[in-house]
Amino acid sequence: MDKVNLRRRILRSRAELDETTLRESSAAVRELLLDQPWVQMAGLVACYWSFGAEPSTHGLILALWKHGATVILPVQRADADLDWAVYDGPDSLAPGPGGYLEPVDVRRGPDAIRTAALVLVPALAVDRTTGVRLGRGRGHYDRALARVGPNVPTVALLHEGELIEGVPAEPHDQPVRLAVQPSGITRLVQM
Structure with a gap:
């Protein structure tokens, strides 16, 4: 399946998730991550x-x-x-040009991600063999992930069933090293 059709299929599946499932899925992913020493120490x-x-x-x-x-x-x-800016509590966010909430703090520049000890990224799906993630198609996170060091955990947050086989890959695609679903954490690429 090509990226466009796979993206449509997953977005359609996500649109069918009810509020209870979304809340429980998010809570499970959050708790799994917060229980990890490498998250606690970041x-x-x-x-x-x-x-x-x-x-x-x-x-x-x-x-x-x-x-x-x-x-x-x-x-x-x-x-x-x-670009990257520091989160300083719930009141530190404002709508950005795309309608997404963004921090209002001083911009740190695109290279600020290089200093992160942990990188959590959005994904619609991740290939369980290669770690290639399917994003929304604009390449923002592939550019950002290219700046991350080889020993830094890069983690995609997913709903159940979004860790799959056969995510189409292009030369610019940057793999993630781990994927988290409500059922657990999967190591994809060695650090």
Whole structure:
């Protein structure tokens, strides 16, 4: 299946998820991550503010922040790259140009992700063999992931059934090293 059709299929499946399933899925993903020592010890975490039917990151970000981690969130740039700014609590977000909530803090530049000890990224699906993630098709996160060091955990947050075989890959696609679904954490690419 090509990326466009696979993306449509997964977005359609996500649209059919009820509020209870979304809430329970997000809570399971959050708790799995917060139980990991490599998450607990990460001083600087790059994450994203979820929207729609994505596994919610809102509670995860708040928990990381309350436990002393510095969390940076993406800010969309006009050149399709991602800038980064620090999350400083729920009141530190405002709608950005794409309608997504973004931090209002000082922009740290696209290379700020290089200093993260943990990188959490959105994905519609991830290939269980190669770690290639299917995003929304704009390449923001492939550019960002290309800047991340080889020993940093890069983690895609998924709903159950979104870790699959056969995600189409292109030369610019950057694999993630781990995928988290409500049923568990899967290591995909060696660090």
